[in-house]
Amino acid sequence: MEQISFGNLAYLLLLLVMVLIWTIGSGRINLGQTLRYGAIWALIFLGAIAVVGMWEDIRSTVKPTQVVLADEGRIEIPRSNDGHYYATLSVNGADVLFVVDTGATDVVLSQADASRAGLDPDNLPYFGRAMTANGEVRIAPVRLKEVALGGYVDRNVRASVNEGEMSQSLLGMSYLQLFDQITIAGSKLILTR
Structure with missing residues (x-):
């Protein structure tokens, strides 16, 4: 597999942003619903980070x-x-x-x-x-x-x-x-x- 250069990565990110803007602008995605789903995923991600950070405490409580x-x-x-x-x-x-x-x-x-x-x-x-x-x-x-x-x-x-x-x-x-x-x-x- 080839290494991805910074230029290729920037191009892909710009393309992704353009597709998101077009999708939201065309009314295909409800902005309120998208923000709500984004917030839910952010909370899930933060919860996973908290569990990993507190794993030793959780394990010692569950397994005496x-x-x-x-x-x-x-x-x-x-x-x-x-x-x-x-x-x-x-x-x-x-x-x-x-x-x-x-x-x-x-x-x-x-x-x-x-x-x-x-x-x-x-x-x-x-x-x-x-x-x-x-x-x-x-x-x-x-x-x-x-x-x-x-x-x-x-x-x-x-x-x-x-x-x-x-x-x-x-x-x-x-x-x-x-x-x-x-x-x-x-x-x-x-x-x-």
């Missing part, structure tokens, strides 16, 4: 996030619409979104999350094996220097990095057992220390 109740010693994680519980933890200083999986033995990081947490997935020894719903996968055992959830900071946490593709990192029992109590009440997973 985890709540840390430090004075009560607990963390509440709401159930997502897909039925899972998701928690954001700081792993070696990087925020990582986990699906809480009480059926997983370890914390299992995807390769992308491992990289964000300062690990080098390409140079890890994948000599471990794990059985998943999709069959056997190779894993590399690692130790995470620091894992933080709310005000709770744990060091030297056992974890694994999955060699295969993973859409989501798993928060397994090697971390969850650090809490005194794991409770599901209503639509919340409650972790208590």
Whole structure:
């Protein structure tokens, strides 16, 4: 496709203006109705801009996030619409979104999350094996220097990095057992220390 020069663009705009003037002048379009439709489209456009600008606020209201109740010693994680519980933890200083999986033995990081947490997935020894719903996968055992959830900071946490593709990192029992109590009440997973 050719590049449109400034001259061509100016010509096209002038042609469009002339066609609009002719159409309005010939009485084919009611000026009041045209202005009304123009105002409606302008409001729709401004509304779309407002929604985009406030998207984070809207999303946090519609989809509740985890709540840390430090004075009560607990963390509440709401159930997502897909039925899972998701928690954001700081792993070696990087925020990582986990699906809480009480059926997983370890914390299992995807390769992308491992990289964000300062690990080098390409140079890890994948000599471990794990059985998943999709069959056997190779894993590399690692130790995470620091894992933080709310005000709770744990060091030297056992974890694994999955060699295969993973859409989501798993928060397994090697971390969850650090809490005194794991409770599901209503639509919340409650972790208590």
